[in-house]
Amino acid sequence: MTEKNKTFEPLIEVRNLTKYFEINRGILGRHKDYVQAVDGVTFTIGKGETLGLVGESGCGKSTTGRTLIRLYKPTRGEIIYNGVDLGSLSQKELVPYRKKIQMIFQDPYASLNSRMTVGDIIGESMEIHHLARGQERQKKIYELLERVGLSKDHASRYPHEFSGGQRQRIGIARALAVDPEFIICDEPISALDVSIQAQVVNMLEDLQKELGLTYLFIAHDLSMVKHISDRIGVMYLGKLVEIANRNELYDDPLHPYTQALLSAIPIPDPEVSRQSRRIILEGDVPSPINPPSGCRFRTRCAYAMERCALEEPEIREVKPGHFVACHLMEDKIAD
Numbered sequence: 001m002t003e004k005n006k007t008f009e010p011l012i013e014v015r016n017l018t019k020y021f022e023i024n025r026g027i028l029g030r031h032k033d034y035v036q037a038v039d040g041v042t043f044t045i046g047k048g049e050t051l052g053l054v055g056e057s058g059c060g061k062s063t064t065g066r067t068l069i070r071l072y073k074p075t076r077g078e079i080i081y082n083g084v085d086l087g088s089l090s091q092k093e094l095v096p097y098r099k100k101i102q103m104i105f106q107d108p109y110a111s112l113n114s115r116m117t118v119g120d121i122i123g124e125s126m127e128i129h130h131l132a133r134g135q136e137r138q139k140k141i142y143e144l145l146e147r148v149g150l151s152k153d154h155a156s157r158y159p160h161e162f163s164g165g166q167r168q169r170i171g172i173a174r175a176l177a178v179d180p181e182f183i184i185c186d187e188p189i190s191a192l193d194v195s196i197q198a199q200v201v202n203m204l205e206d207l208q209k210e211l212g213l214t215y216l217f218i219a220h221d222l223s224m225v226k227h228i229s230d231r232i233g234v235m236y237l238g239k240l241v242e243i244a245n246r247n248e249l250y251d252d253p254l255h256p257y258t259q260a261l262l263s264a265i266p267i268p269d270p271e272v273s274r275q276s277r278r279i280i281l282e283g284d285v286p287s288p289i290n291p292p293s294g295c296r297f298r299t300r301c302a303y304a305m306e307r308c309a310l311e312e313p314e315i316r317e318v319k320p321g322h323f324v325a326c327h328l329m330e331d332k333i334a335d
């Protein structure tokens with residue numbers, strides 16, 4: 001259950017989602033390895049809800065998003081969208097879902113075709129999905145530009161003529177052009193100035209209320225997802241290690257990795273800041289080609305014990321709606 005959305009009705013249910021990338025190594029590429037980018041991730045997003053997804057670079061956030069939308073074929077697992085298993089659909093059967101599910105990206109410049117006008121960028125998918133043509137299309141482009149805080153005069157300009165924040169608005173208008181239900185926001189504010197980040201987040205929230213949208217909001221760190229998320233999931237090296245309601249996660253983080261991520265957020269109040277202990281994570285993130293046995297976080301965890309190398313901790317409900325994958329939680333579950 002979330003704050004915005006008191007009656008929880010699932011829109012998307014991801015069960016045991018796994019994506020391995022095959023890579024060739026050795027002379028003539030004869031030796032095959034697998035990047036275990038996402039490994040057995042399970043979560044649900046309710047209609048009208050925002051699920052934040054955080055974790056360090058390379059932990060599998062974008063791969064989760066891209067596999068959800070079937071840009072990548074899952075290695076294993078199920079993606080149930082409004083009761084339909086997307087994994088069982090052919091490319092043709094997936095077409096309506098490519099309209100319902102849209103994605104916005106970290107680097108809007110790279111994802112906008114520099115040779116097309118803004119109007120054509122926004123209008124292109126309307127034509128692909130046979131939604132609007134001619135005058136009607138033009139009218140809708142102007143409406144969308146205004147809805148994202150730009151003006152209709154911008155339709156005839158090219159992406160390079162805009163600032164980073166404005167380009168992100170163009171990316172959002174393009175996603176909205178096909179009347180989506182679900183938007184995967186892949187680090188949409190990470191590349192923007194701090195002053196612009198709040199504007200984009202506020203706009204996404206307004207659009208959500210107005211249009212009843214559901215979001216998966218991906219970010220590097222917990223400070224960026226706090227405002228917008230109803231619930232937050234934390235990933236480490238391809239695994240979902242903790243997921244809980246936003247306030248619950250900030251007030252009572254239970255996984256040692258989440259605790260470290262939270263301790264890295266600067267606290268504006270000097271009194272509180274002095275009392276709180278900063279947890280420094282030692283070492284680098286291990287390779288997803290050959291991840292540590294047992295708990296993947298064990299090489300950097302201050303609490304690691306023998307069992308952590310031998311047995312992988314399952315993600316389990318430790319408190320109502322609060323799921324954690326850590327052997328330390330057993331006492332809590334027993335309480």
Ligand SMILES: Nc1ncnc2c1ncn2[C@@H]1O[C@H](COP(=O)(O)OP(=O)(O)OP(=O)(O)O)[C@@H](O)[C@H]1O
Nearest residue numbers: 021035037056057058059060061062063064220288
């Ligand atoms: N197409 C691909 N082929 C092989 N490996 C890939 C591919 N895409 C991603 N990876 C690897 O999968 C892992 C997860 O990558 P992913 O892009 O999902 O991480 P991320 O959490 O989104 O990181 P970032 O915060 O830097 O965007 C990384 O080790 C990455 O190198």
Ligand code: SF4
Nearest residue numbers: 295298301308326327
């Ligand atoms: S399972 Fe072990 S290594 Fe992993 S987070 Fe918990 S205590 Fe640390």
Ligand SMILES: [Mg+2]
Nearest residue numbers: 061062063186
């Ligand atoms: Mg990414």
